[in-house]
Amino acid sequence: MERQTKHRFLVAVVAVVAAALLAIPAVTQQPAEKYNLAVPMIEGFEQTKFIEMIQQMGVALGKKMGCDIKSQPLVFKYGQRLIDLVRSGVKAGKIDVSYINGLEHGEALLAGESDLTPVFILGMQKSTVEKACFFVRKGEFKDISELRGKKFKASHPLLSRAILYKNGIDEPLDKFFGSVGYATDSPLNPMMEGLANKSIDVFGTYLHTVWLAGELTKKDSIVQALGCEDVESHWVFVARKDMPEQRKAQLIKAATTAHKDKEFAQFQFAFTMINGHFMPVDDKAIKINKEFASMVKKGGWRKEEAEFFKKYHPGYKGK
DSSP, rough: HHHHHHHHHHHHHHHHHHHHTTTTTOOTOOTOOEEEEEEEEEEEEEEEETHHHHHHHHHHHHHHHEEEEEEEEEEETTTTTHHHHHHHHHHHTTTTTEEEOOHHHHHHTTOOOOSSEEEEEBBBBBEEEEEEEEEEEETOSSSGGGGGTOOOESSHHHHHHHHHTTTTTTHHHHHHHSSEEOOSSSSHHHHHOOOOOOOOEEEEEHHHHHHHHTTTHHHHHTEEEEEEEEESSSSSEEEEETTTTTHHHHHHHHTTTTTGOGGGGGGHHHHHHOOOOEEEEOHHHHHHHHHHHHHHHHHHHHHHHHHHHHHHHOOOOOO
């Protein structure tokens, strides 16, 4: 499977399974009960066949389970905070369940915000926590310190900033590296091509992104991970605060047991592909998200992130 298709397929499958979970009615649920699942998608991806599949699956499952499930993309642009869009949709009565990233979860915890209730996490590699790494050509570098002055690109700059910080280097990316730029990691092709033609020496991203692309397992891969660190949790699914507690509990139970539930047999391939499943929001995830948020706040990294996208991403439309 091509890298682009595989990555998008993962996003779509997650949304479809989530729609299936919402379609399981509570004991006291009335047939007319309605729920809205918002599926975050970067601008430009929302009109794909995958979204049509999500919507059709949500409708079909809703009819089968006796409730009305409406799933739709929540379109966001680079530079926008996903959690703000989710909150806006919840306040407008358009969103009941969606997901946010680990950093945003951590920032909400630090701020004492409780308008969104974390219900479960999409675990990968049997963990709720993400690893972020630098990726270099095999055998070329042995230590992060050797990357100083090298040619670097990323699509998620804060991950690389955190890796440097956790290794005793508290410097903006454009101060540590010789040159800095943006490149997408979905698909991963631009990053891999950059390493191959030596237009870059290193890129930073999530470990699972390179793993899902098959670059960590194929024999002829040129890439090698360097300086991997736990940075944030995987996607955190959240529900509106005023959703009935019984409904939330039922949703959590359905999600965290779906990987071994016969009713979800048609989705097992997705769990196998990511070597994971929906997991409870555990202490490890909470701790790592709060630590990441603290680093970002203390260092003023959100400002660095905005400047990175404004300078290096041609489609940046932040605040």
